[in-house]
Amino acid sequence: MPVRTKICGVTTNAAMDAAIAGGAAWIGFVFCAPSPRNIDSQAAAALIARAPNHVGKVGVFVDAEDGAIAAAVAAGLTAIQLHGKESPEQAASLGRRYGIEVWKAAPVRTRDDLALVTRYRGAADRILYDAKAPADAVIPGGQGLRFDWRLLEGFDHPLPWLLSGGLDAGNLREAIGITGAPAVDVSSGVESAPGIKDVDKIAAFLKAAAQ
Numbered sequence: 662m663p664v665r666t667k668i669c670g671v672t673t674n675a676a677m678d679a680a681i682a683g684g685a686a687w688i689g690f691v692f693c694a695p696s697p698r699n700i701d702s703q704a705a706a707a708l709i710a711r712a713p714n715h716v717g718k719v720g721v722f723v724d725a726e727d728g729a730i731a732a733a734v735a736a737g738l739t740a741i742q743l744h745g746k747e748s749p750e751q752a753a754s755l756g757r758r759y760g761i762e763v764w765k766a767a768p769v770r771t772r773d774d775l776a777l778v779t780r781y782r783g784a785a786d787r788i789l790y791d792a793k794a795p796a797d798a799v800i801p802g803g804q805g806l807r808f809d810w811r812l813l814e815g816f817d818h819p820l821p822w823l824l825s826g827g828l829d830a831g832n833l834r835e836a837i838g839i840t841g842a843p844a845v846d847v848s849s850g851v852e853s854a855p856g857i858k859d860v861d862k863i864a865a866f867l868k869a870a871a872q
């Protein structure tokens with residue numbers, strides 16, 4: 662089964678086109694002001710217009726206000742990724758309101774952190790395992806941090822899931838080999854500097870995923 666990929670934090674036509682050409686299943690747009698990848702709804706709509714229907718368009722939010730999510734969904738999102746402290750009830754409510762997939766990011770440092778995900782069964786459509794950010798971090802993701810992938814070995818996943826956190830073209834096969842990830846998500850691992858996507862790194866990542 663081929664591994665599905667999400668290229669996250671896209672802000673330019675070049676990165677968008679590289680992700681599409683390389684076969685990304687999803688492209689992510691970050692609606693989070695402190696992020697170097699922050700984008701507004703108008704700019705996201707212009708990028709989304711470049712993508713064919715089969716490519717999913719995922720908006721990343723961190724404890725966002727309803728109005729911000731509504732504006733971004735109207736730009737053409739096909740999924741909402743919740744990367745903050747959103748509850749199962751909030752996730753379910755957003756799914757009902759917008760009729761699109763809701764993904765919940767699960768911050769992982771220890772095996773105990775995995776217990777959180779079962780609460781989202783029936784409330785979210787997918788879980789995205791990401792490294793838990795330090796307590797003083799300004800943003801909870803997109804910093805190239807990994808967690809111990811062996812924590813997912815033998816774990817009974819309650820929902821369809823993606824692996825993220827510190828992935829790049831060089832470590833992707835090892836990460837998939839250990840975790841059995843059916844889908845992966847990357848941001849800083851395909852950048853030359855925070856927020857600056859590198860089209861060659863995007864191509865290399867997508868090639869590694871397709872092997």
Ligand SMILES: O=C(O)c1ccccc1N[C@@H]1O[C@H](COP(=O)(O)O)[C@@H](O)[C@H]1O
Pocket residue numbers: 669670689691693696697698721722723744791800801802803804805806825826827828846847848849850
């Ligand atoms: O990318 C961001 O700037 C971001 C901001 C706020 C919440 C989540 C964010 N990104 C997500 O984090 C994962 C992991 O990133 P990385 O590959 O370790 O840099 C990324 O895939 C996004 O889904």
